[in-house]
Amino acid sequence: MKEFLLRNLHGDVEGTCSGKVGFIICVLTVTNISPGKVLPSSGLAEFVVHYQAIVFKPYKGEVVDAIVTSVNQIGFFADVGPLQVFVAQKLMPNDFKFDSNGPCYRGDDQMIEKNGQVRLKIVGLKHQATQINAVGTIKEDYLGQIQ
């Protein structure tokens, strides 16, 4: 029974995202399993399970490393694990220019293209019920392409 509950728990929550706690990466321990309560009019039972988990909750101002997934003339998208961050061209250093051959952004000594690695700072977050979106910047010192 306990095993079943644990399996269900892992399956149900791992890899999901809630606006409240962030991305649930991995369930560590189960602290408490309540006695089952049979639901009226069906044979199902409900258990309240308390658990601890590793979560990824991005914060504003956090500096993260990301992988660029797509580049367009407005900016680029990058993935920080499960979190997708968009960096607008306006939040890149002034010398960054869009180059549609690639496509990529070229700075004086940096280039941001698909599958490249960047270090960025999260400047804005939008928490929705099941997803979190972020806006980032690389227009600060020590941010940008990771060589």
Add this chain to the structure above:
Amino acid sequence: MANSDDSDIQYYIPRAHLPATIIALRTSENATQSQGDALIEYEYSEEVRGFVAEGEVSIQARRADVRATRDGMVGKIYVSKGDIVDDGSKVVMDYQGCDHDSVYEGMCVVCCKSVEVTTRSHVNMTHDAMSLAVSRPEAKRLEQGNADRLIDEGKLSLIVDLDQTLIHATVGTAIDEWINAQGEMPKDIRMFPLPDSPTPYYIKLRPHLEIFLKKVTKLYELHIYTMGTRNYAAAVANVIDPDSKFFSQRILSRDENSSMTQKSIERLFPCDNSMVVVIDDRADVWQYSPNLVKVHPYEYFVGAGDINAGHLPKQEAQIATEAAVESKSTTPKSQEMETQPAIPLTTDGSNTASAGGLPPSSKETSVKDATTVPPTEPGKTENDKAKVKAVKAKAPVLDDDDNELKHILEILETIHEKFYDAKENFKQHQSRKDADVKSIIHDMKRHVLRGVNILFSGVIPLGEAPERADIWRQAQAFGAECSRDLNSRITHVVAAKAGTDKVTKARQRKNVKVVRPEWLYHSIGKWQRQNESQYLLPDKPGKAPPTSTTPPPQTEGEGEDTGIEDGEDQGSVSEGMDENHQPMSMDKDEITEHLKSVDWDDMEKEVEDFVGDMDDTDADSDASNTQSDASTDGNRSPLLGLKRARVPRRSGLGKSVTFASGQEEESDSAPSDLDMGVLEEREVRDEGMSSDEGDGDIDEESGSDDDDDEEDRPSKNLKRRRTTAENGHAAYLDRGADDEDEGDVDADDEVTMEHLPSRAKASGRDRGDVEDEGEVGGEEDDDFLRELEAQE
């Protein structure tokens, strides 16, 4: 990155409030603020009169805020708490206004403020990110930047469709089996799995695709815009553009398209489409956009249609109209047509069956499979099926001779050239309007049929308002005028069949050309007015009764036809023959060798001899006609007659069948594997006979026959039929009349090699095929004739 100038704001303390003491900073550098937020709080003193006592002036401390005049971000702050500002020109704060030009998931990407996105204020203009919206002014700026870049590079934008434009894709078990039966992957067919499909997808690259892409990419920046899913689009792009040098990431799929039924240029180019050309096989999904260059749909896997068009509205395109014309004769039997094996699948399967040892029964299965393919496709209605069938009758079956891309390339090159000419003109001479591909395309089209005034007869279905028919609109788009009734301005009557009122009346006028619809289709397809003389409608209505399967002799001109849009015609020629071979695996060199090895003169002579023989019996043909009608199945007799009408042209094939069937008779008692196959095939075929006949005729009767020929044929046929009937061969005549069977027997009889060249010619060359076929078969014909005569 600096925004436009007006977004850089500097805040001062109002002069009336000087000197002012800064009480508190309500914000910090780089903070995002909304309009109306207090940024800096300060205190100043104000003289107040008569507050305490009349005439007395008191000074009171007041507090006020510097407020944000708009949404934006705080720049540098030049004051700190406790500072006293007494200079009205002192900047207390830099502030960056934000127009929320780009919004990601409802959040401005610059200031991170939540922004409500409406379709009016924002558009989506990136290929792959639905969640990213751009304000219209920003979109305009981006687009202008893009346009400037393209002009610098001397390019235009080209949006291409995938399905049936660049490739033809199919999926399903039937095609799986067929591919497996081939042993190796046929040329230019690629396979890839998709996660959401149990069976892999197969795509056939349209001929000349690689060259097309290579050349066009120098003139155009390419975008893919497909109704397929993202995965599918990416997979196809990976196949046709493995290095991502043509399309890069410029791929827009159904997943990113806001509509399931329509495509729009505005999705990618929201403000300015003057540099955008679209190529697609369907005009309706683009709402007949003036930027569209319509291409002839590429159909390779017959019956598969457009696998991603399931959710699109039924296509009312010209094919449908074409088909409608034909199907007058074929529709009643269209159910039976189902039994006609879907071409590449079964027939080639059966061919490999003889070569590769597939048991005959598997042929049957694949027949079933093939016919069940259409229903399993999403959204294929019965109508669609009928359409597919109708298309099948004409489609370039396994015909790899599609030259459409070459032709489209030419058109695109012309457009490009004209655009930059116009651009140059605009710069130098200040001509009134800037270059625009819309007007260029428009002008090019108008030029095609300028001065032509068309009257349709039997082309547009009666129930339809002719002005709304696709062909009508197309004709008008290409500069022709269309009229409902015959009047003095009419220059062309486009008629599906002779004998209509309009045709008869038009014939009485000197300067009216009566042409078959192909003239119009080909002119439109090639953007070039075709020579009418090759498309003239024959004077006489069909030989058989109008209700029978005599179709309008549509593809008559195919012998002379040199154009590229011969897909239909060639398809029909090759249909009967190709099916039984493996056209895709054909080696060009092999073909030429075969061609060389054939003594054409000799054959020609034989054919002539043969024809001469037949002519002698013309006299008794009428009598024997009724006779043999009675003696054979009443339903089929007219069909037989028609079938036979093809004999002179394709005598080789027809004859060899009868010949072979004689042999088959002998071996009836102990049928070999091959015979089994043939017999089974016949069972299937018999049901579908009549409808097949219909198709067959449309296709087959299309030789470059002149009137003499037409006179000759029936009589010959009749004679042949009579004789054979008397000899107890009637049953085989039925079969002889059948394309499929002919081919089968051919293959079995090792005549295949003889026919290879002819077939190769049929699919490999543009003209002259028809006569040649006859010649190839001439030898056998002669043999058989002698045999017959001997029997008599």
